[in-house]
Amino acid sequence: MLGKKARSLAAFPLGVMLAFAFYMLPGVVGMAHAKQVFAESAFAEEAFAKEAGAEEQKAAEEGPKVEWSNDVFYKDWEGNPLKGIVSGAPAPELTDTDYNHYDFAPSRIVIWISNQQHLYMGSFVLAVPIFVMVIEFIGIRCKERDPILSRKYDKLAHDLMKVSMSAYSWTAILGGILLFTFITLFPGFFKYLASVFRPVMHVYALMFLAESGILYVYYYGWDKMEHDPFLKWIHCSLSVLLNLVGTVLMYLANSWATFMQAPGGIDEKGRFLGNIWHVIHSTLWNPVGVHRILGNIVFGGGIVGAYAAYHFLNAETKEEKAHYDWVGYVAMFIAVAGLIPLPFAGYWLMKEVYAFRQQMGITLMGGIMAWLFIIQAVMVGLLFFGANSYLHNSMSRVKGSHRYMKYVKYMILLLILSFTMWMTPHTIVMTPAELKEMGGAQHPVVGVFGVMSAKNTAVNLMITCTVLCFLLYQRANKKITVPWATVGNCWLSAIFVWAAANIVYLGVYGYWLPANQRVGLSVPQVSSTLTTLFVGTAINSSMFKDADSYGEIEWGNQSKVGAYAMFLLAVAFTWMMGLMGYIRSSVRLFWHVTEVVRDNSPDAYTLTIGEAGKILTFNALFVWVQFIILFWIGGLSGKKAKAHDEVPEAVPVPAQQQQ
Amino acid sequence: MLPEQHDILFSFLTIVFTVFSVIVFINVVQQCKARKDASKAWPVIFGAFILANALFTRHMFTLVQQDQMSFFKWQALTVFVLLLTWGMFFKSENIEKQSPTMIRGMFFWMMVSLPLAGYANWLPQQRSDPPPKAAAITGEMTMEQYTEMGRVIVFGAQQVAGQKAIGKGQCPLCHTFDPGDNMGRCPNLFGVEERSHNRVKEDRYKNQPIKVGETDPASGVKKGATSGEEYLRESLQCPSCYVVEGFGGAGDTKSPMPVIVKPPISLDPVELNAVIAWLQSKETPGDFAKVTVPLPSASDAAAQPKKEAASEGEKPVFVTGSEPVDQMINTLGCPLCHTIPGVEGAVGELGPKLFEKVNAPKRIKDPRYKGKATNTKEYIRESILTPGVYIVKNDETGELYPDGVMPQDFKNKLSIEALDKLVDFISQTEPPPAG
Amino acid sequence: MNNNKTLTSVILLLVGCGVFHYLIFPIFTPKEPGWFLNRYVYFLLMVAYIIGYNIILNLKPPMFFKATTVWGVGYYFYDAVLHPHIPWTLRITYMMLWSIGTFLYITQDPVTFKEFRKPIVKTIVGDYRMARIVVFIALPVLVGFATYQSLLPKFEEPVELRTVHPAPPATTKVHGKSYTLEGLQNPFRIDEQDKYKDSFPFLDADKQEYVKYITEGGTIFFQNCHYCHGDQLNGLGMFSHVFNPTPANFVDPGTIAMLRESFLFWRVAKGGPGLPNESTPWSSAMPPWEEHLKTEEIWKVILFEYWYTGWHPRTFDEESSSGSEKKKE
Structure with missing residues (x-):
């Protein structure tokens, strides 16, 4: 074809063409690209200009439509009320047509009962996963050390979860009943609440998909996931996830109740100001949430404890008795662990109520609802008595406890004296003859106990005493062998003596201070108590290293009194929950949403404490009927893996012994 | 629970007791079956207990709350006897394992919860009712609130230190309300309710200045009050229908009082009634027996322009200068006391007529004049801002106009532009051409 | 044995x-x-x-x-x-x-x-x-x-439960003026009362305005209040024994020491009849002093009571401690 010469001749133009193409192509492409980009940007600009112009025009035509209004609670950084764009309808002025009622009971009682039952069951259903998570975790952790005990823990967790399954659907049913009660009996109010909380209610409902899904996988996959260690960790993580989702669900539901009590994110007329977070995140949202998490733990512990006590009393064989004695111990441990921080969460809640509306705070503690807090004091006393009685009886069955049992009567004396101080009301109910004899409305000696200084002192002493009892219980059957035992004991005694002295001193000193400073003394008092708890437990536990034992704990020898003490705790928790829930709800007085939506129903008055007491007693008894039925259903299903198919060689000891 | 409904706790307990008797029966039957030689009477006895409890329960549900509580003791007693009988059963059959734990547990529960409920009922009871609803919200109000509304119209909502308490009605400008306080310009209104009944019967009322049945030209109202309330209303709507002796101009035929239902005061009918309600009840605080005006209905209240915000913290009167002059003058209330040519309706008789183009120079030259103005405009400005500097003499009566009647706080109510405009306008006012 | x-x-x-x-x-x-x-x-x-x-x-x-x-x-x-x-x-x-x-x-x-x-x-x-x-x-x-x-039938008076410290209303109207109790301060509390603890009123009254107010308040007190509340402000006035409830003892740490001045202002001005129902207004003998005293006189009396007893009125301000007040009444 092309000869050598022709090839060399042709090469040059070819090369030139190639070079040309090589440089031109990207240029062409680039130019086209640039053109396109330019065209796009020009187009975009034009489009934007058109849009902006259209908007402006629209705004000019319609005039400014946004209305700004002041938030009823939130403030900006300067302290002025936060402004928001009005995006909701104003709160309705409810009239008689906005309420329906049945003839057999006032609507307010119907809604109270449906709400309370749902809350009780919800609390239980949230508590059980917490327990199960902790117990399963302990079971995994002690698997190498003590496989039998680990198996026990795991089985306990599984059994508890089984009960929770029927409770879960029952809670949902009660929730449905509650929702229908709201819609049928309080439609006007609920319409407003639903319009403000529109996305929240939907998210709440949809999150149940997550909760149910995790729950079913968690429960039904238990056996399958048990044997492979990695899968077991996944399984345990599922329980953590279950708890997280459950907590979020509770917080979402809490937002409705705290909004009613302490609204935010709306203006004075009740119009939503656009920020759903403000509406959810009322000032009481977090305190109520924390208080409810702790309360759930305590309530769940009480229920499981009662369940264990019942089976303990019913048990036929020694092994069964031992098993349920042990379950009761675990339940009580968790319940009391949750019980100790609970008053501080309650304190926080009260503080936020006062910060929100001082008048609401004063109504609670000084005004018409003050006597309810005296009843609460009675309940707290019952709780302490029950817990301490359980501890004493538990301790008594531990070998080697005799050396501490002789201190029990002094602890009881301290408890009773503290509780006497705690129970003394500021306003004493008396006949005029007694008034004359006393020479005034205040008794010269006992009258000083009516104020907060004394109450704080009393309750801190009670908690410290219980902590001491608990520490003694922990070390009852141990022969301490660490070389620094004496030093450790000295430190422990010093901490307790100092804490008691500090609490008493601050309590007495408070009388000579102005009121707002006196209230601040509760912080050092509480710090003393918490120091005894944390530092004392730490020192105590570290003294158990290589300790000898006086003998194993003989599970199954719990006395009947101890079992009934657990019953007492369970019923006291239930009644107290009803009481405090009533207080929280009725402090709104005649408002559905404080100062925004007025309660114009015939039930708007505040009940007398007697009426309230009767209704909440009914609630407490009724929920236990339900618990009994649920436990019965839980016990019905299929494989009844009783304790006797896993007879342990030795009587099991709790994990804490294996320090 | 309402008193006519069932008590929830006792209803629950009665059901529980019946269920309990059924459980006991089942337990007894089971025990009897396990023992061959058990007496047949036991199941019958416990069956009877079921029947008794069921009857009690049925009766309880026919009773109301109070009666349930008093009847309940019979069922409680029956259950107590049931327990004793059960114990006797155990003893006679020598049964070791006695009542099931469930029963013991439930009884323990009740022994704890019921005394707590009892404790709550033992404490003396208090009930707190919601306060009466606010008027503006529901459209309903109590008479107390209505008369208070009237009082606010007369005196204003808040007393500001240093200023006379005057509300929308402007009444205290001229009228006094305390006994014995006779300023001289307007009738003292202490005890006016009592007088209002008698006055309509007087001869002078029926005939002076116009007869009953005639229409007053200024307000267009036909005179004809027959009751105290109508007299009070007529006094507000048509002050010249009847002039109290000694207080009128031109031989007591013309009242210096403005027509209250027209600008600048313009009370609407609801407000008018509120004022009348207050006038009728002010001598008897807390007692509204003498009030004869009806409360406003919801439709009235809805029609009433909503001014809750204003009534609590009254928006202060303020003219910015962008309004037309006669609107400014009306807003400030000058026509109440001054006659101002060029301003319709400005026929006030309480203060000097405003012919300042002619009068101002004369006033400045008056030996009594102690102010600092040197020309008409300055004089007018001074008269508005500090009225007390020079008091004009009333040429017709030969006396000075009363001091302290012209409000001292116009300096708070005018912007500079408004003041200038006003001064400009007034400096041009002159008497109507004679003839 | x-x-x-x-x-x-x-x-x-x-x-x-x-x-x-x-x-x-x-x-x-x-x-x-x-x-x-x-x-x-x-x-x-x-x-x-x-x-x-x-x-x-x-x-x-x-x-x-x-x-x-x-x-x-x-x-x-x-x-x-x-x-x-x-x-x-x-x-x-x-x-x-x-x-x-x-x-x-x-x-x-x-x-x-x-x-x-x-x-x-x-x-x-x-x-x-x-x-x-x-x-x-x-x-x-x-x-x-x-x-x-x-x-056995007994003939004792029935017991009556009173709330000794009711929740105050949000506003109160005294002499035609509406006061918001929240944040209301005593206008005569122009200085720290402890600075004037040992001032002798009669000698120092001319120099120090605070003491002058206290003196005036004391005068009002002894003209009006001491008959019931006692000349030592301890609730043991000459008439105190016939009343039920007895007149408040200001020396007791549970009365004025725990209350705000605005609360006292409301109580003194409105008296027994101004109490809410839960505080049994029908049994209180406290007159509504707004009918006899001017507003400034009421404030001065309150000033005097605190000065005499040495108590300070309660404050709910931000600077006060972090704890809340759980008043158990």
């Missing part, structure tokens, strides 16, 4: 307590109780005696006896030693608590519980025959007596 010991302890207890109550108690209750000669020291001595003879004589009484002694000692304290007598509602509360405490003491472990039950069981079963006869006769008689007492 045991029976002898038990008998000894019973005799020592009864005789000893009799001696204490009738002979020693009067010694410890002179007109002016001192640091040593007072009822509470007496009580401690009696307790020491009871514990003492048991330890010294090594009597080791049975649980039942110990429990009843403990319970009885508590009852004795609340009934006879605590002075003046506490109202019966409080006594029931305290005795309930003491009974619960005794019960906890008895049931602290199964051994003591069983030991406690032993004599009761023996009495019921019939081992202690005499005791059984006595108890089974005495019990119905006691129940009958209690029933009789409860059915």
Whole structure:
């Protein structure tokens, strides 16, 4: 074809063409690209200009439509009320047509009962996963050390979860009943609440998909996931996830109740100001949430404890008795662990109520609802008595406890004296003859106990005493062998003596201070108590290293009194929950949403404490009927893996012994 | 629970007791079956207990709350006897394992919860009712609130230190309300309710200045009050229908009082009634027996322009200068006391007529004049801002106009532009051409 | 042997307590109780005696006896030693608590519980025959007596529960002016009252405005208030004894010391009739002072009361402590 010469001749133009193409192509492409980009940007600009112009025009035509209004609670950084764009309808002025009622009971009682039952069951259903998570975790952790005990823990967790399954659907049913009660009996109010909380209610409902899904996988996959260690960790993580989702669900539901009590994110007329977070995140949202998490733990512990006590009393064989004695111990441990921080969460809640509306705070503690807090004091006393009685009886069955049992009567004396101080009301109910004899409305000696200084002192002493009892219980059957035992004991005694002295001193000193400073003394008092708890437990536990034992704990020898003490705790928790829930709800007085939506129903008055007491007693008894039925259903299903198919060689000891 | 409904706790307990008797029966039957030689009477006895409890329960549900509580003791007693009988059963059959734990547990529960409920009922009871609803919200109000509304119209909502308490009605400008306080310009209104009944019967009322049945030209109202309330209303709507002796101009035929239902005061009918309600009840605080005006209905209240915000913290009167002059003058209330040519309706008789183009120079030259103005405009400005500097003499009566009647706080109510405009306008006012 | 010991302890207890109550108690209750000669020291001595003879004589009484002694000692304290007598509602509360405490003491472990039950069981079963006869006769008689007492008509005034510190309203109208109580300050509190603690009003009144206000407030107080509230502001005025509720004792830490000045302003201005229903306005003798005093006079009286008693009015400000106020009333 092309000869050598022709090839060399042709090469040059070819090369030139190639070079040309090589440089031109990207240029062409680039130019086209640039053109396109330019065209796009020009187009975009034009489009934007058109849009902006259209908007402006629209705004000019319609005039400014946004209305700004002041938030009823939130403030900006300067302290002025936060402004928001009005995006909701104003709160309705409810009239008689906005309420329906049945003839057999006032609507307010119907809604109270449906709400309370749902809350009780919800609390239980949230508590059980917490327990199960902790117990399963302990079971995994002690698997190498003590496989039998680990198996026990795991089985306990599984059994508890089984009960929770029927409770879960029952809670949902009660929730449905509650929702229908709201819609049928309080439609006007609920319409407003639903319009403000529109996305929240939907998210709440949809999150149940997550909760149910995790729950079913968690429960039904238990056996399958048990044997492979990695899968077991996944399984345990599922329980953590279950708890997280459950907590979020509770917080979402809490937002409705705290909004009613302490609204935010709306203006004075009740119009939503656009920020759903403000509406959810009322000032009481977090305190109520924390208080409810702790309360759930305590309530769940009480229920499981009662369940264990019942089976303990019913048990036929020694092994069964031992098993349920042990379950009761675990339940009580968790319940009391949750019980100790609970008053501080309650304190926080009260503080936020006062910060929100001082008048609401004063109504609670000084005004018409003050006597309810005296009843609460009675309940707290019952709780302490029950817990301490359980501890004493538990301790008594531990070998080697005799050396501490002789201190029990002094602890009881301290408890009773503290509780006497705690129970003394500021306003004493008396006949005029007694008034004359006393020479005034205040008794010269006992009258000083009516104020907060004394109450704080009393309750801190009670908690410290219980902590001491608990520490003694922990070390009852141990022969301490660490070389620094004496030093450790000295430190422990010093901490307790100092804490008691500090609490008493601050309590007495408070009388000579102005009121707002006196209230601040509760912080050092509480710090003393918490120091005894944390530092004392730490020192105590570290003294158990290589300790000898006086003998194993003989599970199954719990006395009947101890079992009934657990019953007492369970019923006291239930009644107290009803009481405090009533207080929280009725402090709104005649408002559905404080100062925004007025309660114009015939039930708007505040009940007398007697009426309230009767209704909440009914609630407490009724929920236990339900618990009994649920436990019965839980016990019905299929494989009844009783304790006797896993007879342990030795009587099991709790994990804490294996320090 | 309402008193006519069932008590929830006792209803629950009665059901529980019946269920309990059924459980006991089942337990007894089971025990009897396990023992061959058990007496047949036991199941019958416990069956009877079921029947008794069921009857009690049925009766309880026919009773109301109070009666349930008093009847309940019979069922409680029956259950107590049931327990004793059960114990006797155990003893006679020598049964070791006695009542099931469930029963013991439930009884323990009740022994704890019921005394707590009892404790709550033992404490003396208090009930707190919601306060009466606010008027503006529901459209309903109590008479107390209505008369208070009237009082606010007369005196204003808040007393500001240093200023006379005057509300929308402007009444205290001229009228006094305390006994014995006779300023001289307007009738003292202490005890006016009592007088209002008698006055309509007087001869002078029926005939002076116009007869009953005639229409007053200024307000267009036909005179004809027959009751105290109508007299009070007529006094507000048509002050010249009847002039109290000694207080009128031109031989007591013309009242210096403005027509209250027209600008600048313009009370609407609801407000008018509120004022009348207050006038009728002010001598008897807390007692509204003498009030004869009806409360406003919801439709009235809805029609009433909503001014809750204003009534609590009254928006202060303020003219910015962008309004037309006669609107400014009306807003400030000058026509109440001054006659101002060029301003319709400005026929006030309480203060000097405003012919300042002619009068101002004369006033400045008056030996009594102690102010600092040197020309008409300055004089007018001074008269508005500090009225007390020079008091004009009333040429017709030969006396000075009363001091302290012209409000001292116009300096708070005018912007500079408004003041200038006003001064400009007034400096041009002159008497109507004679003839 | 045991029976002898038990008998000894019973005799020592009864005789000893009799001696204490009738002979020693009067010694410890002179007109002016001192640091040593007072009822509470007496009580401690009696307790020491009871514990003492048991330890010294090594009597080791049975649980039942110990429990009843403990319970009885508590009852004795609340009934006879605590002075003046506490109202019966409080006594029931305290005795309930003491009974619960005794019960906890008895049931602290199964051994003591069983030991406690032993004599009761023996009495019921019939081992202690005499005791059984006595108890089974005495019990119905006691129940009958209690029933009789409860059915017997009594003619005491009914008890009335008052809320001593009601929640104040948000606003109050005094002399035509509406005041918001939240944040309302005393206009005459122009300075720290402690600075003027030892100022002598009559000498210093001309120089110091604060003392002048206090003097004026004091004048008003002694013209109007001291008849009920006492010339020492302790609620023991010459008329105080006829009123129920008695006039407030300002010296007590539970009255003005715990309250805000705006609360006092409301109370003084509105008086008894201005109380909410839960504070029984129908029984309060406090006049509504707005009908007799000017607003500034009311503020000055309040200023005087705080200055005289040395209390400071309560504040709810941000700078105060982080704790909340849980006033148990």
